[in-house]
Amino acid sequence: MAKTVTINAHDGGSFSAYVAGDQNVSKGGPGILVIQEIFGINEVMRDICDDLAAQGYVALCPDLFWRQEPGVDITDKTKEHWDKAFALFGGFNVDLGIADLKSSLSALRQLTGGKVGTVGYCLGGKLAFLMAARSDVDAAVSYYGVGLADHTGEVANIKKPLLMHVATEDKFVPKDQQAKVKAAVAGNSNVTLHEYQGNDHAFARVGGEHYDQAAAYAANTRTANFFKSHLS
Template identity: 55%
Template sequence: MGETTTITTSDGSFSAYVARPAKAKAPAVVVIQEIFGVNAVMREITDGLAAQGYLAICPDLFWRIEPGVDITDKSEAEWKKAFELFNAFDADKGAEDIAATIDAIRADPGCTGKVGSVGFCLGGKMAFLTAARTDCDASVSYYGVGIEGLTGEAEKIQRPLMLHIAEEDQFVPKPAQEIIVQALKNHPQVTIHTYAGRDHAFARPGGEHYDEADAKLAGGRTLTFFAEHLG
């Protein structure tokens, strides 16, 4: 269903997976990867958004470290590599790469000009930074790791942001969640949903903590949010 495109920046070029909807012109959504690269799960999410009528694109944000990472959450060795990539990742450069992706897909003939973003795990943190640092029209963060250290950026958020927080997230402990919620709960552009009993990556199909009911609930909220803000 998808195709690969190349995005060029002043620092170099990187690839992105693109899935196109049936209609000729549509709003776009940037899918922001987990720590496993642009893998089958991310491509399926991108394809799924295209099936919902969006021009979807998933950029390779690890290209500066190792281009083309495509691993799973199924082995200890892959988890080890994923955390090494996570620790080596430069979030500031990643935000610049997402901004370049937004510009590229907005200029695509198949885009209406509206662009949203949705990120998971590391991508959830990057979706928060996307809301703060880019002209993305609407952003969605799923269980973003490290947002508690970035709440000072909240004052820069001028467009809608939705957060999905897993209350039992092993990578975002309750004190971190409290910091995030307290900093953002009264922000006029921010909507927060919490999921009782859910652990990190509850919306990752096939993942250890996948919960079908709450994954569907969060997914429905995300699509409603995009329909409202991307038109």
């Protein structure tokens, strides 16, 4: 059961979110806040939500580009879409994005009444990392987050479990940045980091250029077990 809901922003205005899962069945059960890549709430994100719903979660994916252009739904298949995605990424305000995610987290808690985790990919991977540091989310998963080297000072604020999936050959995250992040999280027992040797960015994006079935299966299995452990 999937639908669209409206979420009120902290500073006025509102934005939409895709929701999958039966809230009636799951009342008091767990929810997962799904954080988009740079392509908006597209089929890939909706499929992730639907898959989480099939696992018994209520999954909510908010439209984080609404302040620039509501309803973005593009792919990674054309140069035109990539250009638009990078333009939206360039104009994205991280702090406002976190504020919108906190509003979304609150809305999801009201829908479910249970524990709530978050999972994000690419831009969403960065935001999932920051939600672990800046919000009361119960557990967080970051897939190949970008720009994390600029936020290592926030690692000490991570008080709940965070699972990180890092592609060693990520074209958007240089090796020195990977090393900086790895060293920073090593001292926080709440953080578990897995490296996927030889894999590039977005190795878990089904249908993507760098999709790797084995690596995606490993990461997704770890994610499933992680959420089962921390959101039950």
